[in-house]
Amino acid sequence: MKNRKINYLRNSLLFGLIILINISCERDLSDEASNATFPKTAEVFIDAPVAMGSDFYFPYGGSKPTAWSVDSQVSYRGTASMRFDVPNANDPEGSYAGAIFRTEGAGRDLTGYDALTFYVKASQGVNIAEFGFGEDFFPNKYIATITNVSVGTNWQKVIIPIPDASKLVKERGMFRYAAGTQGTNSLGYTFWIDDLKFEKLGTILPLSASIMNGTNVTRTTFVGVTSTVTGVISTFNMPNGINQSVSVAPAYLNFVSSNPSVATVNDAGVVTPIAAGTATITATFNGQPTTGSLIINCTGTYINAPTPTLNPANVISIFSDAYTNVPVEYYNGYWQPWQTTVSNDFSVLGDNVLNYTNFNFVGIEFDGPTVNATSMTHFHMDAFIPGPIAPGRQLRVIVVDFGADGVFGGGDDTRHSTTFTAPTLVSQNWIPIEIPFSAMPGLLSRTNLAQIILEGGDNSILYVDNVYFHN
Amino acid sequence: MISIKNKNSLILSLSIVLLFNSCSTDEKQTVVTKNQLVMSDEFSVNGAPDSNLWSYNIGTGTDGWGNNELQYYTDRPVNIKVENGLLKITARREQYMGEAFTSARIISKGKFETKYGRLEARIKLPRGKGLWPAFWMLGSNSDTAIWPQCGEIDIMEYLGNSPTKVFGTVHGPGYSGGNAITKTFTLPNSRFDTDFHVFGIEWGENYINFYVDDVLYNQITPFDVTGDWVFNQPFYIILNMAVGGNYPGAPNSETPFPQEMLVDYIRVYQ
Numbered sequence: 001m002k003n004r005k006i007n008y009l010r011n012s013l014l015f016g017l018i019i020l021i022n023i024s025c026e027r028d029l030s031d032e033a034s035n036a037t038f039p040k041t042a043e044v045f046i047d048a049p050v051a052m053g054s055d056f057y058f059p060y061g062g063s064k065p066t067a068w069s070v071d072s073q074v075s076y077r078g079t080a081s082m083r084f085d086v087p088n089a090n091d092p093e094g095s096y097a098g099a100i101f102r103t104e105g106a107g108r109d110l111t112g113y114d115a116l117t118f119y120v121k122a123s124q125g126v127n128i129a130e131f132g133f134g135e136d137f138f139p140n141k142y143i144a145t146i147t148n149v150s151v152g153t154n155w156q157k158v159i160i161p162i163p164d165a166s167k168l169v170k171e172r173g174m175f176r177y178a179a180g181t182q183g184t185n186s187l188g189y190t191f192w193i194d195d196l197k198f199e200k201l202g203t204i205l206p207l208s209a210s211i212m213n214g215t216n217v218t219r220t221t222f223v224g225v226t227s228t229v230t231g232v233i234s235t236f237n238m239p240n241g242i243n244q245s246v247s248v249a250p251a252y253l254n255f256v257s258s259n260p261s262v263a264t265v266n267d268a269g270v271v272t273p274i275a276a277g278t279a280t281i282t283a284t285f286n287g288q289p290t291t292g293s294l295i296i297n298c299t300g301t302y303i304n305a306p307t308p309t310l311n312p313a314n315v316i317s318i319f320s321d322a323y324t325n326v327p328v329e330y331y332n333g334y335w336q337p338w339q340t341t342v343s344n345d346f347s348v349l350g351d352n353v354l355n356y357t358n359f360n361f362v363g364i365e366f367d368g369p370t371v372n373a374t375s376m377t378h379f380h381m382d383a384f385i386p387g388p389i390a391p392g393r394q395l396r397v398i399v400v401d402f403g404a405d406g407v408f409g410g411g412d413d414t415r416h417s418t419t420f421t422a423p424t425l426v427s428q429n430w431i432p433i434e435i436p437f438s439a440m441p442g443l444l445s446r447t448n449l450a451q452i453i454l455e456g457g458d459n460s461i462l463y464v465d466n467v468y469f470h471n
Numbered sequence: 472m473i474s475i476k477n478k479n480s481l482i483l484s485l486s487i488v489l490l491f492n493s494c495s496t497d498e499k500q501t502v503v504t505k506n507q508l509v510m511s512d513e514f515s516v517n518g519a520p521d522s523n524l525w526s527y528n529i530g531t532g533t534d535g536w537g538n539n540e541l542q543y544y545t546d547r548p549v550n551i552k553v554e555n556g557l558l559k560i561t562a563r564r565e566q567y568m569g570e571a572f573t574s575a576r577i578i579s580k581g582k583f584e585t586k587y588g589r590l591e592a593r594i595k596l597p598r599g600k601g602l603w604p605a606f607w608m609l610g611s612n613s614d615t616a617i618w619p620q621c622g623e624i625d626i627m628e629y630l631g632n633s634p635t636k637v638f639g640t641v642h643g644p645g646y647s648g649g650n651a652i653t654k655t656f657t658l659p660n661s662r663f664d665t666d667f668h669v670f671g672i673e674w675g676e677n678y679i680n681f682y683v684d685d686v687l688y689n690q691i692t693p694f695d696v697t698g699d700w701v702f703n704q705p706f707y708i709i710l711n712m713a714v715g716g717n718y719p720g721a722p723n724s725e726t727p728f729p730q731e732m733l734v735d736y737i738r739v740y741q
Binding site for chain 1: 600630631632633634635658659660661662664665725
């Protein structure tokens, strides 16, 4: 068509124009260049690392630090590729392969791109757990990751959409990966990556995003106890028509609190309650609303349990910030089928609290090893019931000894249950529970203590703190 | 320094004007031999499509219009209407007359038929597996000369799960269906479901040229077809959006509904 000629003509004109500008404002350009801007380099690895500096590979803890190398025998294009040798799960140097590639210097300006792309193949068909970018150790503000990427034995192109490139004005986290052997019977394999670079494809369509995995999550909390928006997923329609989900850092989104006098939210999705009440945290992504929300139900200022004052030498602690706890297998055994209790443990400025919601009964177990409390005289715990005390409400505290065999059952287990009712049980105040072993005739031994069981709940909330034996 | 900057801006502005004049949208589409507008529908009157130009195909045809397509074509405004300067063909997932989807198809048969010319339409396409919109033509003798003898020119076909690709195709005796003469055009840096694009043919005696926007991407002549050349006769125009069928396959759980095929204009030059 004739237009081709016209385009050619236009290009010539444009070229002439550029020359004109260059001639007439040379000094102007050099002024521009003196301003601090960050390099827009797209390439991360072509036949060698590109503009990454000399110290850019940072393995994850527990991964095999030597998993990555440059392979001059294999390449998609050019002379070399990056080779990743994923170790066997029992490799003493590390049970998996994973690292970040962090460019030296201040970072790159990636605002002109819409994807990180590369070619990959593996020594066998495998699902690789994570590929992404935006992790810089630290604050890892703009991590974006695709998961469970199917990789075959022939080169294929992988495209990781940039959730919102306008945020990436000086990004150091050029690439990240994590690859294990969960799907390969713990046996290692190799994969290669080539032509790793940022691109402006123009063929990726952002569809939607969600927070809290698209659900409306309610969290009961206190003034000053922060919560973080999680489960941030954005979905893109890829050039091949398939929808690709990307796990993204909250910082890509803009958050808003429905009630800033109750709770505020910052750019990183951290929510800080400041007064009693309810506030709903929602987000927008690229100006569009997202699905899901975090509903903060702030009950006011948290009342800390009294800080224990006993000498640690006189205490065997199961759960307390004041003492070193013995090994505990679990603070909630989720005993089926009858247990309804769910743990939503929280921490208020360093004070950890067991929070049993929908509480009917719950078991705490510490049988590895069992606890010998023959030198102790009492069991202690602090309980807090935020809701009202219903008529007839009980709290039963059962101390269990596993007997000489040290294991559950076997015919030698003994236990004693102590029942508390009103007026001992009160609402909105810490209730000190103090039971002398002399008042537990059912407990025939305390050389192999292994469980504390709490019963009598009416599916309301129970906080527990400072669980220990003492003399 | 400031004054130099301003001067540059002025030069730049002038140049932009100059470039715009030398390369306006219309001129990009201009073909020396076919620049006389003989028909256009700009879809500027809200309501049903212009009945002087368009008729509806209603229902499912025979065997889903020969392709086991899954939609029931209607003339309801929820499936087809002109609004805000656009023709909107809307595919819906709904139970209707025994089918699971509805959509629309209009034809210019008996109202506008042409032998040769430059035909083009500016269209924004939908997204999702199973959607199969098209801007195409059939020989005006299609009632007597059974397809593919009547000839078919597919100016633009598109599948909703290939958002960067369109196809230009001719079907005729000995080269139809899977053996049709076709070529794919791929957008290098954009998608057909995010913006409007111009799809057209330049059609003359013994040639059909296919273009998208300012790119001519194929020419088909009697040399290229494996049978009789049946395109030196009048054809009529069809605009439709099919759902499912042998070619695109059925929609899947990720196919969003409703989906629109938006037509800004259709123009024919001689």
